[in-house]
Amino acid sequence: MTARERDVTATPSRPYSPFAGPARPAHPLGGLRRALPPPRQASSMSPTSSMPSMPSMPSKRPMRSARPTPSARPAPSTQPVRAPRPSVARDVLTLVALPLLAALALPAAFAGGGTRRWFGGRSESQRAEAQAAKDAAAAAFYELDTAQRDLRISIETITAVDDSPAARRVVSDFAALGRRIDEASQKYITAVDAHDLDRDELEASVAARARTELVAAKDELVRVKADLDRFEQSLGPLLGKAETQLARLAPAVERARQALLAASNALDSVRQSGLKADDLAARLAALGPELTKLNQGAGQHGVPETLERAERVSREAAAVRSEAERLPERAAEIDHRLVSLRTRAQSLTTRSGQVEPVLSELRRRFSAACWQDLQHVPDQAAENVRQAEAKLREARAAREAQRWPDATSLLATVRALLNSTDEAVSAAGDRLRRLNAVQKDPQQEIDRTRFAIRDAQRLAMAGRATPDPRQARPLDDSVARLERAVATLEGRHPDYWHFLTETEAVRQTVARVVAQIREERGSA
Numbered sequence: 001m002t003a004r005e006r007d008v009t010a011t012p013s014r015p016y017s018p019f020a021g022p023a024r025p026a027h028p029l030g031g032l033r034r035a036l037p038p039p040r041q042a043s044s045m046s047p048t049s050s051m052p053s054m055p056s057m058p059s060k061r062p063m064r065s066a067r068p069t070p071s072a073r074p075a076p077s078t079q080p081v082r083a084p085r086p087s088v089a090r091d092v093l094t095l096v097a098l099p100l101l102a103a104l105a106l107p108a109a110f111a112g113g114g115t116r117r118w119f120g121g122r123s124e125s126q127r128a129e130a131q132a133a134k135d136a137a138a139a140a141f142y143e144l145d146t147a148q149r150d151l152r153i154s155i156e157t158i159t160a161v162d163d164s165p166a167a168r169r170v171v172s173d174f175a176a177l178g179r180r181i182d183e184a185s186q187k188y189i190t191a192v193d194a195h196d197l198d199r200d201e202l203e204a205s206v207a208a209r210a211r212t213e214l215v216a217a218k219d220e221l222v223r224v225k226a227d228l229d230r231f232e233q234s235l236g237p238l239l240g241k242a243e244t245q246l247a248r249l250a251p252a253v254e255r256a257r258q259a260l261l262a263a264s265n266a267l268d269s270v271r272q273s274g275l276k277a278d279d280l281a282a283r284l285a286a287l288g289p290e291l292t293k294l295n296q297g298a299g300q301h302g303v304p305e306t307l308e309r310a311e312r313v314s315r316e317a318a319a320v321r322s323e324a325e326r327l328p329e330r331a332a333e334i335d336h337r338l339v340s341l342r343t344r345a346q347s348l349t350t351r352s353g354q355v356e357p358v359l360s361e362l363r364r365r366f367s368a369a370c371w372q373d374l375q376h377v378p379d380q381a382a383e384n385v386r387q388a389e390a391k392l393r394e395a396r397a398a399r400e401a402q403r404w405p406d407a408t409s410l411l412a413t414v415r416a417l418l419n420s421t422d423e424a425v426s427a428a429g430d431r432l433r434r435l436n437a438v439q440k441d442p443q444q445e446i447d448r449t450r451f452a453i454r455d456a457q458r459l460a461m462a463g464r465a466t467p468d469p470r471q472a473r474p475l476d477d478s479v480a481r482l483e484r485a486v487a488t489l490e491g492r493h494p495d496y497w498h499f500l501t502e503t504e505a506v507r508q509t510v511a512r513v514v515a516q517i518r519e520e521r522g523s524a
Contacts, residue, residue: 126207130197133211137218141188144225148181151232154239161242161303170238177228184224188217245303252310253294259317260284260291266324275327276402284320287313327404334399334407338392341414345388348418351425352381358428366435370497374431377424384421388414431497438496442489449482449503456510459517474513478506 155174158167195210196202263284270277290313298306323330355378362371395410438445453475460471485502488495 126204126211127197127202130195130207130211130214133214133218134192134197137188137191137214137221140218140221140225141185144181144184144221144228147225147228147232148178151228154232154235157246158235158238158242160298161245162238167238170235173231177224177231180224180227184217184220187220188214191217245307249298249303249307249310252307252314256294256310256313256317257291259314259321260287263317263321263324266321270324270327273328275331277324277327278402279405280320280324280327283316287316330404331399331402334395334404334411337411338396338399341388341411341418342392344418345385345392345414348381348388348421348425349385352378352385352421355381355425355428358432362428362432362435366439366497367493367495369495370435371431374428377428381421381425384417384424388417388421391417434500435496438500442486442496442499445500445503446482446486449506452507452510453478453482456514456517459514471513471517474509478509482506 151174155171159171191210191213194213195206197207197210267277267280267284270280290309293301294306294310294313301309355374359371359374359377362374391410391414395407395414398404398407398410457467457475460467460475481502485499485506488499488502
């Protein structure tokens with residue numbers, strides 16, 4: 001038996017002695033005690049030494065047999081009990097140091113410092129690959145969700161503006177893509193929920209299966225995202241048109257509001273000057289409901305309808321503003337016209353009194369055919385002047401009442417009556433003048449008409465050997481008609497008025513032929 005074995009063996013029984021200590025029991029730590037090297041006892045100890053010397057490293061060789069064993073030690077004498085033996089102190093130190101050694105060794109075991117890995121190596125690699133696949137699938141899911149939300153905004157933009165069959169087809173196609181996106185998203189969510197990659201004891205096969213499912217879910221998300229991108233590119237024309245109209249919407253509505261505000265301010269300014277402008281106020285009030293619909297927005301009434309309403313309100317409000325700004329000038333103009341037309345009516349009254357002497361001279365010097373149609377001129381002129389003066393009084397009353405449209409209409413009627421009266425009174429004097437001229441020298445009228453005919457004939461024959469019958473026939477008829485008109489001048493009381501009207505009609509026919517020739521050659 002070696003020294004180590006002897007050291008841990010219980011002390012054999014010996015006779016009882018009252019001065020000897022109790023028998024030494026076996027060490028309470030058992031195997032751990034055997035793992036510690038036995039102390040080397042010195043052959044002699046100093047009288048003052050109370051602690052054993054430091055133990056030396058155990059040797060592979062057996063201990064020397066000269067070392068005394070516990071069984072060979074002599075029995076203690078009757079002297080007082082001495083300090084504990086070195087082996088007992090060593091056992092106490094060992095019991096105290098063991099918890100400290102265990103506390104220091106436990107973190108090192110988890111940290112892998114010189115110990116084996118906490119998880120298996122292959123399982124950890126499969127877990128990392130599955131986690132990477134999960135991250136890639138999450139990124140693809142986020143990109144697809146973002147693209148779908150952005151595209152939904154584009155679809156809402158198109159449907160808010162366009163109601164054409166193409167726009168409705170886009171909505172149905174987007175709904176179909178939405179169903180595909182839901183299926184791919186559900187596949188991804190199912191794969192994520194089916195596997196807990198953070199579980200401590202994750203088998204390699206479970207991690208591999210999770211990686212396969214997550215990669216498949218990611219690939220499906222990527223494919224649907226590509227289809228969504230192609231669909232978004234196909235929306236270019238419709239989206240551009242819708243965005244253009246939406247870009248026009250806010251400025252158009254703002255222009256309508258500003259136009260209404262400007263019209264209201266102009267109307268207030270006119271009223272402060274003393275003009276009522278009730279008709280303009282009524283027109284402006286009629287635009288109130290339209291402004292309410294504009295304020296409700298395109299979401300309730302539609303973008304095209306809102307744009308059309310805004311443009312209509314802008315036009316009508318601008319018209320009200322323009323008329324309101326012109327109202328003082330218009331009132332001054334009406335006042336001026338009232339004075340001017342009254343003066344003209346008085347002048348025509350004086351001129352119509354001169355028609356009767358003109359008619360008397362016509363009757364005395366020319367045949368009845370030359371003045372018969374002027375017999376009613378004096379009476380008609382007097383009646384027209386009387387009506388014009390009555391309308392002027394009504395226009396004055398409308399102006400005082402600030403009924404501007406009525407005043408303007410009445411003044412237009414007065415002007416028409418005076419114009420017709422002026423023409424009739426002037427016709428009598430002009431008739432006398434022309435009859436005097438043709439009576440004195442009818443050849444001047446004849447030469448004027450023949451020159452027009454010859455000029456048209458030269459134009460019809462330019463560049464041609466024979467004239468076009470469509471042009472030659474009316475010119476030949478004009479020549480014959482002129483000859484017949486000249487023949488009417490013979491006799492004691494020639495009809496000079498008939499002669500003048502015939503030559504005028506011939507010149508008009510020739511002018512139409514010339515215009516036709518130039519039009520045909522110009523188009524050719």
